[in-house]
Amino acid sequence: MGTILVTGGTGTLGRHVCERLRDRGAFSGEGHAVRVLSRHAHPYAVDLREGTGLAEAVTGVDTVVHCASSPRGGDEEATRRLIAAARPAGVRHLVYISIVGVDRVPFPYYRAKLAVERLVEESGIDWTVLRATQFHNLVLRVFETAARLPVMLLPAGVADQPVEVVEVADRLAGLTAGPPSGRVADMGGPEIRPFPELARSYLRASGRRRGVLTVPLAGAAYRGFRSGGHLAPEHAVGKVTFESFLARRFPAHQR
Structure with missing residues (x-):
């Protein structure tokens, strides 16, 4: 693989990708170098x-793994x-690394990710794109924000399929070690679960007491999420459940 540059290499996904690429190089004896690129x-x-x-x-780099991304904009x-x-x-x-449903859910961040996919495809460089469902970490942040109120307000009729970030990093490192493969099969978490059900798992694991209320929303993006455009039921290949993730994050509250 030669020299590999990982953008966003200190982020939620990127740091795990860097670790796994280094481990692969040490185990295989390939001796490739991993460069971490981020703002700091x-x-x-x-x-x-x-x-x-x-x-x-990028001087002397053979492969770039592009993990840098921001919902605040600027990805393109x-x-x-x-x-x-x-x-x-x-x-x-x-x-x-992209997100399942970027071509089906008209959410602004998803539209940006889809635009980046097209830039990659038209770059003139051989490429590989993997789409994954939402990480456990993201779903947890959503619930932690919602739990700031006495009642957790969640979008009605929406389910999710969270996946463990380390498993995605393993998959991405394996794709990096292989030849350019174009758009590969999506990667989803092991279970599709209604949002309120996931929220109650969070409340039990964290020891917090909150009511849970679902609220219908408006707009095309909400309809896309409600119809399951962000899910990959045919690619539920992840192994770590949301409850297993929560048990590691909140060990003091486990029985």
């Missing part, structure tokens, strides 16, 4: 939205800058 990761502290230092970061510009630097540097494989 020296020596490759790069803000992709600005691009300063990006040319140096960041990816354009990354591709513009990667092409003349001779990068041979561009691996991107």
Whole structure:
């Protein structure tokens, strides 16, 4: 694999991808180097939205694993800058992590992820794209935010299929070690569960007492989520359930 650059390499997914790529290199004896790129990761502290230092970061790189992303915006510009630097540097494989349903749910962040997929496909670099369902960590953050009120308000009629981030990192590292594969099979968590059911699992695990109330919402994005556009029932390949994830996060409340 030569030298691998992981964008967003200190983030929720990226740090696990870096660990697994290093482990693969040590175990196999391939001796490849892993470069961590993020805004604060020296020596490759790069803000992709600005691009300063990006040319140096991709010099000598064979494969880029693009994990950097932000719901606050800027993904498309960041990816354009990354591709513009990667092409003349001779990068041979561009691996991107996306989200299940970006082509079915008209949610602004999903639209940006779909646009980035298209940039990757049209980059002129051989590519691999993996779509995954929401990480356990994200679902937990949603519930922690909702639990700030006496009653947790959740969208009515919506289910989720959370997946363990480490399992996604394993899959992404394996794809990085292989040849460019284009769009690969989606990766979903082991179970599709109604949001209120997941929320009550969170409340039990964390020892918090809250009511749970579902509220119908308006808009095309909500209809997309309610219809299950973000789910991958045919690709429920994850092993770690939401309850198992919660048990590790809240060990003091486990019986």
